[in-house]
Amino acid sequence: MISRNKRRKSIKGIYILLILFIVLLGLKLTWHNDSLTGKLISNLAERKETAMTVSPPKIVNKTKYRIVVDAGHGGKDPGAPGASGGHEKIFNLALAQRVYQLLKEEQMFEPRMTRTEDQFVELQDRAAIANDWNADALISIHANTYKDPKISGTETLYRHSDSIPLAEMIQEQVSKALGFPDRGIKMEQLKVLSLSKMPAVVAEIGYITNPEEEAILLSNKGQDLAAQAIVDGLKNYFGQNGSLNPPKTEESRQIPSPPALNQNQYKIENKVYFDGSAKDGKQVALTFDDGPDTIATPKILDILKENKIKATFFILGNRAKSHPELIRRIVDEGHAIGNHSWSHPNFDKTPMNEAMKEIEDTQDVIEDAAGVRPILFRAPYGALPKDKLNAINKMNIAVIGWTVDTLDWTGVSSNKILSLVHKQLRPGGIVLQHSANGKKHMANTIEALQQMIPELKEKGYSFVTVPQLLHLPDSQSQ
Ligand SMILES: [Zn+2]
CATH class of the missing domain: 3.40.630.40 (Zn-dependent exopeptidases)
Known part of the structure; x- marks a missing residue:
């Protein structure tokens, strides 16, 4: 079109063609408007991947x-x-x-x-x-x-x-x-x-x-x-x-909403964690299952507080519902909270949907009480078939086992508890104890704990929560 323009000598002719050209260009742009929007949207998607700071072009239905x-x-x-x-x-x-x-x-x-x-x-x-x-x-x-x-x-x-x-x-x-x-x-x-x-x-x-x-x-x-x-x-x-x-x-x-779980922050592997890494030095995570109750749990919390150490409590949903104030106390005092199911069933014998409900309800009741959604789960009796482990991992919850079983729930003496800990504990170890559900309101656990903490400190151990031990966030809300 341009080369033909050049051949024309008449100025009037050039003007007419120029106007025609502008009109055609306008038509062409209108015609391609749809694909233009499409391009804008795909550009938008690309930008989302690359540069979050670039403000995207306005698109048509932003007010819906x-x-x-x-x-x-x-x-x-x-x-x-x-x-x-x-x-x-x-x-x-x-x-x-x-x-x-x-x-x-x-x-x-x-x-x-x-x-x-x-x-x-x-x-x-x-x-x-x-x-x-x-x-x-x-x-x-x-x-x-x-x-x-x-x-x-x-x-x-x-x-x-x-x-x-x-x-x-x-x-x-x-x-x-x-x-x-x-x-x-x-x-x-x-x-x-x-x-x-x-x-x-x-x-x-x-x-x-x-x-x-x-x-x-x-x-x-x-x-x-x-x-x-x-x-x-x-x-x-x-x-x-x-x-x-x-x-x-x-x-x-x-803009990603802040409380949303960012999958990149940590990795939940399809496995049960039994311990942390010895590379982090002499760390130990004390854990207490089956609480809260109104007798043993507050005593254990008092001892931890006196000794200025943090531990991890695996909570039963039905008890959390009865004692939300203790869930708050656990969180307020800097301890980690894990999910230990609603009613302590054996997950080897629980249908999948019931098992998931046990966990989900417990997450909810803990969140209601203390505003945190646990990132940890410990299976009652340690029983957890593979399909349920996978399903729990999909909920972005890490499954936690232990390396030292104190057998405290059976009512063994505090001396027996101490000797088991000293014999079995290695750096990065997780110690299983109970904050409810045992004999004489866990008197053995409480007695052992008062001795165990200074003795392990003496051996050079530092006390961490399970999330700290495994380099996980304290809860899903972080
Ligand atoms: Zn238990």
Whole structure:
């Protein structure tokens, strides 16, 4: 085009062609706008990898709230059976799809589903979908169940207190729309809620074990009403909180949230740790299992405090629930906390889902009491089959054994405890003792400890926590 321009002598002709050229160029740019956006997005992804400080270009839908719509259960996990013989998973998916469609029509939302067909998705994966996508809210759709078919009503569950406003707004809309009894909002330790880092709720729309409610839940009309109510609840929540909680921009989504577990900080290997490295010198980690109780645990804490040393307590969830003040004391006094299951079952004989629940519930109760999520787990009786070890490692929890077993729980004398420690301890060793559950409230352990600490100091040992010994963070929240 340019060479032909040159041949033309008339100035007027050059002007006309120049204008034509500009118009064509404009058209070409508009035409390629889509691929341009695509390029910007892929550039964005590359920048995320390389330079976090470069502020990314603005992209079109930065003002949308990302909502993860989770249809509960699915695949091999059918959920609750309904009064008419169908299963919860079918209803959950049907309603979730309606919610998803309605959200897509709303300017302010960008929805995403955790499953779009009858498939099984692990609970932690549902939360991970929302976390990885940096969602602004997660709503998990369920129907309730009870042995008494007369029981009815809508309830909304949450786990973390920052989900309460969302739970209240969903509950209000759904119970109003369907006219089911309003059973209110409840705090529940559900994995999908515990693991989600954004406001997250489980909407138990109604009882499929109640024939009248089931009929409404399975009807088109009922599902339309419920879906619209959920969307209205979300609109109220984000509308009201909009000024406080603006949607995340692409820029802010790229900043890793500080409490998130950074996998690069440490490595959890697929193994049981029995000791630390002797290269770190004469270190020893004292550990106390099965607490807290109100007699032995405080005495042990007093001794550790007098001697200015730190230890590690492997806690039982059901005891932590009864004595949260002792969990706080342990953490406040600088000791490390590990998870020792909820009720001390033998994991060789516990089904996988129960075992995981034992651990997850204990993580939650410790976090509730002291604000830390343990990074350590010790199996009751030291029993842990390979599949459970792998599953625990996937939760970013290190499994801890021991090198010295004091047998203190059997009621052996303090002298026996001391001789076992002196015979078996090597630098980097982990000593197993108990802070509850033994004979005479662990009188032998307490007596031995008062002697053991100065004797080991005399031998040149320094006392460290298990995370210090293994170069791990004190807890998952670090
Ligand atoms: Zn134990």
